[in-house]
Amino acid sequence: MSDYLIIGGGINGLLLTRELASAGADVILIDKGEFGREASWAGGGIVSPLYPWRYTPAITALASWAQAFYPQLALALIEESGIDPELQVSGLLMLAAEDAEEALRWAALNKRNMEKVDASYLSRREAGLAPGFDSALWMPDVANVRNPRLIKALVRSLDKRSNVSLKSHTELIGFCCRENRIIGSKLQSGHQETQLKANAVVICAGAWSAEVLKNLSGPLKIEPVKGQMLLFKFKQQPIASILLHGGRYLIPRRDGHMLIGSTLEYRGFDKSPTPAAKQSLLDSAYKILPMLKRHKPVAQWSGLRPAAPEGIPFIGKLEGFENLYINAGQFRNGLVLAPASARLLADELLGGTPILDPRPYRPGARTNEASSV
Numbered sequence: 001m002s003d004y005l006i007i008g009g010g011i012n013g014l015l016l017t018r019e020l021a022s023a024g025a026d027v028i029l030i031d032k033g034e035f036g037r038e039a040s041w042a043g044g045g046i047v048s049p050l051y052p053w054r055y056t057p058a059i060t061a062l063a064s065w066a067q068a069f070y071p072q073l074a075l076a077l078i079e080e081s082g083i084d085p086e087l088q089v090s091g092l093l094m095l096a097a098e099d100a101e102e103a104l105r106w107a108a109l110n111k112r113n114m115e116k117v118d119a120s121y122l123s124r125r126e127a128g129l130a131p132g133f134d135s136a137l138w139m140p141d142v143a144n145v146r147n148p149r150l151i152k153a154l155v156r157s158l159d160k161r162s163n164v165s166l167k168s169h170t171e172l173i174g175f176c177c178r179e180n181r182i183i184g185s186k187l188q189s190g191h192q193e194t195q196l197k198a199n200a201v202v203i204c205a206g207a208w209s210a211e212v213l214k215n216l217s218g219p220l221k222i223e224p225v226k227g228q229m230l231l232f233k234f235k236q237q238p239i240a241s242i243l244l245h246g247g248r249y250l251i252p253r254r255d256g257h258m259l260i261g262s263t264l265e266y267r268g269f270d271k272s273p274t275p276a277a278k279q280s281l282l283d284s285a286y287k288i289l290p291m292l293k294r295h296k297p298v299a300q301w302s303g304l305r306p307a308a309p310e311g312i313p314f315i316g317k318l319e320g321f322e323n324l325y326i327n328a329g330q331f332r333n334g335l336v337l338a339p340a341s342a343r344l345l346a347d348e349l350l351g352g353t354p355i356l357d358p359r360p361y362r363p364g365a366r367t368n369e370a371s372s373v
């Protein structure tokens with residue numbers, strides 16, 4: 001019998017597997033599709049919440065820990081897998097943010113590097129920026145990571161470990177319970193059904209987590225929120241920093257790609273990209289960088305964010321169960337929060353001192369929360 005069965009191989013499941021396996025545990029990680037091809041692939045890879053001061057301290061605490069950890073994670077993955085996740089500190093320019101005073105107060109309190117910059121700074125830093133932006137908030141330390149490469153690096157590194165078993169195209173379809181214990185997990189792979197036993201089961205199924213648990217636990221609220229993205233490709237990258245305006249952003253990748261994101265759509269599990277979203281993203285992007293009008297996007301895609309109330313993930317043991325845990329619901333910030341979410345749950349599972357106060361994320365205390373996100 002394995003120590004842990006982890007359901008869902010997005011960024012949260014992969015990083016939790018890494019944490020547990022590094023501590024010597026035997027881990028089985030399953031995914032109903034390919035590893036990391038859902039929200040974790042679709043995301044923009046900004047290693048910061050957008051407008052970070054608008055989030056609760058629970059999000060800031062996870063983000064702070066994870067942002068400090070990202071550089072060492074990237075370096076370790078390059079060494080272990082030979083794949084560079086291309087973590088780059090591009091900085092984040094928040095153009096015409098209305099609540100600048102509140103933002104600066106938050107930055108001072110949380111010891112974040114943030115300053116207000118004027119039009120002449122903007123024209124020096126970003127020559128292609130549309131005219132009319134008089135000021136911005138500049139966070140020079142914010143990085144972006146090429147998340148599909150991060151996923152590939154994690155999968156390759158985990159694949160090399162003898163105490164990890166990776167099973168793609170394997171779906172959890174039910175549980176066998178005895179009193180308050182999960183004694184078996186029913187899995188389906190193609191037409192084959194099997195039952196697997198593990199000492200503990202962890203749900204990291206992103207936007208599908210509430211579905212997976214619907215016959216088992218209380219009203220745990222995690223809903224899918226669709227986000228659509230566009231991709232441009234340039235011989236020479238036209239922007240130096242991540243540019244954010246009105247909730248929409250442009251992300252520069254090292255190799256000349258530029259991502260434009262993203263929409264927020266409450267449409268259940270429908271993931272299809274739409275022409276209306278494409279136009280809306282283009283309109284927003286042209287207002288930031290007019291030269292884009294002369295180019296065509298090379299790709300469009302979408303993903304389903306796992307939205308827990310206020311975007312505060314559920315991390316910990318599920319109420320009423322001895323050996324069933326969850327790490328899901330990071331909403332718009334799953335890539336930045338993932339290293340801290342995984343470590344926090346690993347601390348609980350392995351009996352370590354928690355990296356930060358686990359109480360705000362405990363599922364038990366939050367099952368009856370309002371559903372607003």
Ligand SMILES: Cc1cc2nc3c(=O)[nH]c(=O)nc-3n(C[C@H](O)[C@H](O)[C@H](O)COP(=O)(O)OP(=O)(O)OC[C@H]3O[C@@H](n4cnc5c(N)ncnc54)[C@H](O)[C@@H]3O)c2cc1C
Pocket residue numbers: 007008009010011012013030031032033034035036037038039040041042043044045046047048170171172173204205206207208209212226227228229261262263302303304305306327328329330331332333334335336337
């Ligand atoms: C357009 C967009 C832009 C984003 N930009 C950013 C950003 O810039 N920065 C940031 O921090 N975050 C961003 N996010 C959010 C981030 O991508 C997500 O919060 C994060 O990827 C969630 O990771 P996850 O592992 O919980 O979920 P997922 O990556 O969705 O993984 C869940 C996995 O569970 C599997 N699964 C589901 N049900 C089952 C089952 N029954 N059996 C087996 N497997 C199952 C799925 O196949 C999937 O692979 C963005 C998201 C989107 C959509």
